[in-house]
Amino acid sequence: MYRYDEFDAALVRERVEEFRDQVARRASGALTEDQFKPLRLMNGVYLQLHAYMLRVAVPYGTMDSRQMRRLAHIARTYDKGYGHFTTRTNIQYNWPALTDLPAILEDLASVEMHAIQTSGNCIRNVTTDVFAGAADDEIEDPRPWCEILRQWSTIHPEFSFLPRKFKVAVIGGPNDRAAIRTHDVGLEIVGRDGNDTLFRVFVGGGQGRLPHIGKEIATDVRGTELLAYLTAILRAYNLLGRRDNIHKARIKILVESLGIEAFRAEVDRQFETLRDEDLRLPQAEVERIRAYFAPPAFETLDGSSGAFDRAVLADPDFARWNRNNVRRHRQPGYASAVISLKGLGEVPGDITDTQMEVVADLAERYSFDEVRAAYEQNLVLPHVKLDDLPSVWRALLAAGLATPNADLATDVIACPGLDYCSLANARSIPVAQALSKRLADLDYQERVGPVRINMSGCINACGHHHVGHIGVLGVDRKGEEYYQITVGGSPDEQAALGQIVGRSLPSEAVAPAIQRALDRYLEIREDGERFIDTVRRVGHEPFGEAIYEGLDAAV
Amino acid sequence: MRLFEHGEIGPQTRRLTASTPLDQVEAAASDGAPIMIEFEAFRDGRGFSLATILRERGFSGSLIATGDLLPDQARHLMRSGFDAVQLRPGDDPAAWRRMLEAFSVVYQPAFDAAVPAWTSRGKSLRRPSNAPPIDEGTTLGRRAAELNAALRDADPLTVLRTVLDPRQGLRVAALSSFGAEAAVLLDLLARAGPSTPVIFLETGQHFLQTLSYRTTLSKRLGLTDVRIVVPDAEERADLDPREDLWRTDPDACCDLRKVRPLARAAAGFDALITGRKRYQSGTRARLRVIEALDGKLRINPLANWSADRIATYRAERDLPGHPLADQGYASIGCWPCTRPIEDGEDSRAGRWSGVDKVECGIHLGRRRAAA
Numbered sequence: 001m002y003r004y005d006e007f008d009a010a011l012v013r014e015r016v017e018e019f020r021d022q023v024a025r026r027a028s029g030a031l032t033e034d035q036f037k038p039l040r041l042m043n044g045v046y047l048q049l050h051a052y053m054l055r056v057a058v059p060y061g062t063m064d065s066r067q068m069r070r071l072a073h074i075a076r077t078y079d080k081g082y083g084h085f086t087t088r089t090n091i092q093y094n095w096p097a098l099t100d101l102p103a104i105l106e107d108l109a110s111v112e113m114h115a116i117q118t119s120g121n122c123i124r125n126v127t128t129d130v131f132a133g134a135a136d137d138e139i140e141d142p143r144p145w146c147e148i149l150r151q152w153s154t155i156h157p158e159f160s161f162l163p164r165k166f167k168v169a170v171i172g173g174p175n176d177r178a179a180i181r182t183h184d185v186g187l188e189i190v191g192r193d194g195n196d197t198l199f200r201v202f203v204g205g206g207q208g209r210l211p212h213i214g215k216e217i218a219t220d221v222r223g224t225e226l227l228a229y230l231t232a233i234l235r236a237y238n239l240l241g242r243r244d245n246i247h248k249a250r251i252k253i254l255v256e257s258l259g260i261e262a263f264r265a266e267v268d269r270q271f272e273t274l275r276d277e278d279l280r281l282p283q284a285e286v287e288r289i290r291a292y293f294a295p296p297a298f299e300t301l302d303g304s305s306g307a308f309d310r311a312v313l314a315d316p317d318f319a320r321w322n323r324n325n326v327r328r329h330r331q332p333g334y335a336s337a338v339i340s341l342k343g344l345g346e347v348p349g350d351i352t353d354t355q356m357e358v359v360a361d362l363a364e365r366y367s368f369d370e371v372r373a374a375y376e377q378n379l380v381l382p383h384v385k386l387d388d389l390p391s392v393w394r395a396l397l398a399a400g401l402a403t404p405n406a407d408l409a410t411d412v413i414a415c416p417g418l419d420y421c422s423l424a425n426a427r428s429i430p431v432a433q434a435l436s437k438r439l440a441d442l443d444y445q446e447r448v449g450p451v452r453i454n455m456s457g458c459i460n461a462c463g464h465h466h467v468g469h470i471g472v473l474g475v476d477r478k479g480e481e482y483y484q485i486t487v488g489g490s491p492d493e494q495a496a497l498g499q500i501v502g503r504s505l506p507s508e509a510v511a512p513a514i515q516r517a518l519d520r521y522l523e524i525r526e527d528g529e530r531f532i533d534t535v536r537r538v539g540h541e542p543f544g545e546a547i548y549e550g551l552d553a554a555v
Numbered sequence: 556m557r558l559f560e561h562g563e564i565g566p567q568t569r570r571l572t573a574s575t576p577l578d579q580v581e582a583a584a585s586d587g588a589p590i591m592i593e594f595e596a597f598r599d600g601r602g603f604s605l606a607t608i609l610r611e612r613g614f615s616g617s618l619i620a621t622g623d624l625l626p627d628q629a630r631h632l633m634r635s636g637f638d639a640v641q642l643r644p645g646d647d648p649a650a651w652r653r654m655l656e657a658f659s660v661v662y663q664p665a666f667d668a669a670v671p672a673w674t675s676r677g678k679s680l681r682r683p684s685n686a687p688p689i690d691e692g693t694t695l696g697r698r699a700a701e702l703n704a705a706l707r708d709a710d711p712l713t714v715l716r717t718v719l720d721p722r723q724g725l726r727v728a729a730l731s732s733f734g735a736e737a738a739v740l741l742d743l744l745a746r747a748g749p750s751t752p753v754i755f756l757e758t759g760q761h762f763l764q765t766l767s768y769r770t771t772l773s774k775r776l777g778l779t780d781v782r783i784v785v786p787d788a789e790e791r792a793d794l795d796p797r798e799d800l801w802r803t804d805p806d807a808c809c810d811l812r813k814v815r816p817l818a819r820a821a822a823g824f825d826a827l828i829t830g831r832k833r834y835q836s837g838t839r840a841r842l843r844v845i846e847a848l849d850g851k852l853r854i855n856p857l858a859n860w861s862a863d864r865i866a867t868y869r870a871e872r873d874l875p876g877h878p879l880a881d882q883g884y885a886s887i888g889c890w891p892c893t894r895p896i897e898d899g900e901d902s903r904a905g906r907w908s909g910v911d912k913v914e915c916g917i918h919l920g921r922r923r924a925a926a
């Protein structure tokens with residue numbers, strides 16, 4: 001894991017002091033709310049429906065136990081005893097007092113964390129594959145590049161007042177577990193040339209009101225030129241992106257309106273005149289940062305474990321959790337364990353302070369002191385010995401964290417919705433909870449297999465509904481909450497936007513309609529097909545029919 | 556970067572808005588006449604790219620920003636290549652100046668003098684020393700004695716210029732607390748070699764005034780390599796989880812926050828410049844200009860100077876004082892262990908007042924600090 005040196009530590013501290021100065025100027029009236037707003041947003045502070053919300057960055061989703069314990073401490077001390085993990089691998093606190101914010105930021109700084117650029121029209125927290133450094137299909141660990149981008153984008157003099165927010169995701173191999181094609185820029189490591197890493201670059205992806213799948217702009221940008229190439233992209237966007245209409249200000253609209261060829265030409269033109277020698281990272285610095293992400297000291301194991309095998313045979317509940325929540329690891333004898341934050345009828349992504357403490361303990365004891373936040377709003381212990389999995393599971397079970405539903409129908413991604421968010425048109429949490437209760441039967445969920453269901457409370461699409469295999473979007477219909485359903489979206493390397501299947505439904509009709517769609521899949525699937533495979537084969541129409549089956553035309 | 560309110564705009568200055576297309580901005584800048592870019596809305600960041608591009612393409616004329624801007628954008632403007640800002644009536648220049656100095660660290664190369672962290676890191680990477688380890692008893696001691704004989708009565712600037720002379724073959728850094736008397740040494744250092752690394756031990760317990768003084772003074776003097784050195788996070792979590800070790804064991808606290816970090820930060824250097832003076836306290840009364848300590852030279856250019864001489868120099872050079880000096884703080888360390896002094900006390904009497912401790916340990920050497 002990356003550790004701050006004196007430069008990182010000083011910058012974060014100075015950022016807290018800067019924010020204190022800004023808060024004081026807001027209090028004295030020297031700053032108007034209109035002027036203060038973008039400044040507080042760039043420190044993660046939102047004003048929501050009921051209170052301020054603080055969004056803390058978890059850079060590329062990686063934490064150690066000390067940081068997780070500090071997040072628990074903040075939840076306990078300054079909030080109502082819980083936090084909410086987001087679809088950008090950050091954590092949000094929904095109830096901090098404005099006056100506590102500088103103290104919280106100081107608490108974060110003391111464990112090398114911050115809330116810098118978790119909001120605002122700037123380059124946001126960089127996200128990556130939750131299994132980075134553990135997956136067996138990875139060309140190179142993407143996290144050193146994420147850290148390089150974190151530093152380069154922090155308080156960037158040229159790109160802190162962009163037309164709109166700017167999100168970057170990086171993956172280390174061909175299988176996309178970070179939804180890079182739905183980001184403003186997606187980076188995929190495709191190989192190496194000597195010492196240099198090669199990146200395929202996607203641009204102009206994004207969700208929200210006008211969703212777009214990112215387009216390939218370059219096939220092999222060298223690591224040494226990555227910062228210069230990104231500078232060229234951002235410069236073209238900063239100068240040409242629309243600023244007259246907030247809904248058309250993202251780079252996706254610029255790329256769409258120019259066309260990818262013309263946009264590429266514009267980027268190339270900017271790239272030509274860049275002083276890229278300044279932006280060329282010293283190789284020693286790349287190596288210094290890489291060294292922080294060196295694999296932990298794995299034991300040499302033969303890949304089988306008696307303790308694990310006995311537990312699978314002895315305990316069907318452990319066996320089920322293992323089937324659904326444990327992922328293959330590149331190191332023989334190890335696995336990655338998904339900690340579902342989607343308990344039956346619970347709020348997706350929420351976790352209490354005591355649960356955070358349990359996760360911190362487990363990470364420290366069993367996972368080389370590492371825990372990851374997944375964009376699916378779950379946590380992951382990346383490096384657990386098979387021998388230890390039964391103990392980890394028992395501890396998770398005792399803490400209410402062993403729901404064996406990772407990637408199944410009740411592993412719902414949902415934004416906070418109208419329960420918290422001032423942008424929302426409709427609640428998403430109660431709909432997700434209703435679905436979770438309706439589909440609670442784990443045998444049924446396992447029969448259905450992997451399916452991604454996403455819910456957003458408004459068109460801003462924080463719940464990624466456009467790329468859910470089944471997406472649910474809350475809309476306001478004459479003051480009533482209604483829900484529009486899409487089918488066939490996908491966030492992965494075959495990224496696609498879901499198709500709207502018909503008119504929107506009232507909230508109580510959503511869960512039964514989704515179950516009918518899943519039932520239809522069970523009827524028509526062919527051997528070995530996942531839900532999304534069947535949709536790709538037959539189209540969304542059979543599912544649309546199932547969704548509206550038995551609903552009278554009046555709804 | 557200059558801040559001004561009135562006038563100063565010559566007739567040849569070209570006025571453009573931040574929404575002007577790049578090719579028109581470049582055309583306007585083609586003959587090097589001053590360019591003024593007006594921001595129509597502070598949220599509209601196009602002007603930052605325009606300035607950066609002009610500078611990258613070689614524009615060397617004056618670039619002035621004006622319009623709807625916040626003090627919080629001062630550094631963005633400066634770093635993007637603007638060299639002046641025309642403030643609007645009602646803008647608070649003090650806030651602008653504060654925000655200009657809000658950060659000592661930058662992560663990106665830009666058009667100001669700041670060195671990006673990745674470059675500083677490259678410099679401070681521990682280079683394996685080719686020289687054989689110095690035997691303190693003989694080689695280093697002899698070197699110190701020779702230098703001391705030559706520089707015993709030299710004025711501080713001569714001392715500094717001598718040790719910084721590349722022919723000496725010394726890797727030299729300075730140590731400063733940015734305390735009440737720091738300005739004199741640092742001004743002399745800036746005259747002798749402004750790029751000399753200056754190590755500041757960021758204990759995490761400094762007065763905020765010290766931190767802001769550090770930025771102000773570094774900028775004012777043009778020091779280009781002030782390095783902020785923090786305690787090891789793990790050690791701190793182990794030894795002082797509640798951040799109150801100073802209450803129970805100030806020696807251990809100094810050891811954690813100063814002695815150990817300095818040992819790490821000084822690893823690549825052969826000589827450390829300090830600002831210690833003989834008059835400061837009993838423990839410093841026999842201080843020599845050059846000493847050998849823990850395998851390094853200690854250079855004390857101000858050892859001979861009296862309090863009066865220090866005061867005269869400060870006045871002659873019009874050096875800004877530490878904000879707390881006016882409140883009776885004669886020597887300034889961490890806030891929990893520093894108090895103002897009374898008339899007649901020696902200047903370090905306000906340090907660790909009430910406990911049997913007069914030095915933090917960074918000037919004592921391993922053997923005595925451990926005792």
